[in-house]
Amino acid sequence: GQQLNQSPQSMFIQEGEDVSMNCTSSSIFNTWLWYKQEPGEGPVLLIALYKAGELTSNGRLTAQFGITRKDSFLNISASIPSDVGIYFCAGQDAGGTSYGKLTFGQGTILTVHP
Amino acid sequence: KAGVTQTPRYLIKTRGQQVTLSCSPISGHRSVSWYQQTPGQGLQFLFEYFSETQRNKGNFPGRFSGRQFSNSRSEMNVSTLELGDSALYLCASRTTNTGELFFGEGSRLTVL
Numbered sequence: 001g002q003q004l005n006q007s008p009q010s011m012f013i014q015e016g017e018d019v020s021m022n023c024t025s026s027s028i029f030n031t032w033l034w035y036k037q038e039p040g041e042g043p044v045l046l047i048a049l050y051k052a053g054e055l056t057s058n059g060r061l062t063a064q065f066g067i068t069r070k071d072s073f074l075n076i077s078a079s080i081p082s083d084v085g086i087y088f089c090a091g092q093d094a095g096g097t098s099y100g101k102l103t104f105g106q107g108t109i110l111t112v113h114p
Numbered sequence: 115k116a117g118v119t120q121t122p123r124y125l126i127k128t129r130g131q132q133v134t135l136s137c138s139p140i141s142g143h144r145s146v147s148w149y150q151q152t153p154g155q156g157l158q159f160l161f162e163y164f165s166e167t168q169r170n171k172g173n174f175p176g177r178f179s180g181r182q183f184s185n186s187r188s189e190m191n192v193s194t195l196e197l198g199d200s201a202l203y204l205c206a207s208r209t210t211n212t213g214e215l216f217f218g219e220g221s222r223l224t225v226l
Contacts, residue, residue: 090157101170
C-alpha cells in the first residue's frame with residue numbers, strides 16, 4: 001500500500017541531544033499527525049497539524065506542516081531516555097469521509113543512550 | 115476518560131480459521147477505524163465506520179470485514195485465516211470534527 005517516505009529509519013543518540021526526523025509525500029495532505037509507539041502498545045498521538053506552514057509544540061516536541069503540504073518535520077529537543085520508541089508520521093486527505101484514513105510513514109526508531 | 119479498548123489482546127489461530135476482534139471507542143467518539151500493522155508493510159488502513167456505516171475501505175481482500183453497532187462499538191472479522199494475516203490489529207476512534215485518531219493497544223494475532 002501507499003506509504004510516506006519517513007527518514008531517518010533509525011537514530012542512535014546521546015541523552016541531551018536534539019533529534020530531527022521528517023516525512024515527504026508525492027501527494028498533498030490536509031493534515032499531518034505525529035505518533036509515538038512503544039513496544040506492546042498502540043500509537044500515541046503527539047502532535048496534529050492542520051495548516052500549511054503551521055508550527056506546533058508539545059513540550060520538547062515541535063512539528064511543522066510543510067508549505068508545499070507534501071512534507072512535515074518533527075524535532076525533539078534535549079532528548080531523555082523515555083523518548084525511546086518508534087515515531088510515525090501520518091498524512092490525512094481532505095476531511096469529511098476521509099478523516100479516518102491515515103497514510104503512515106515507515107517509522108523512525110529512536111534509541112537514546114544515557 | 116477511558117481510552118480505546120480492544121479485546122482480546124493476544125490470540126493464536128490456525129490457518130483456515132476465522133477470528134473476530136472487538137473495539138470500544140472513547141466515549142462520545144462515533145468514528146472507528148481499523149489498521150493492520152506488520153513489520154513488512156507497516157501500518158495499513160483497513161476500514162472506517164461511522165454511525166454503523168462503512169465510510170472508507172483500504173486495499174484488503176474481502177476476507178476482512180467489519181461492522182459497527184449503535185453504541186459505536188466495532189468488530190472486525192477475518193475469515194479463512196492465512197499465515198500472512200499475523201499482525202497487530204489496531205483500532206482507532208475520533209470525534210466527528212477533527213482528524214485526530216486515538217489508538218487502542220491492539221490485538222496481536224498469530225496464525226499458525
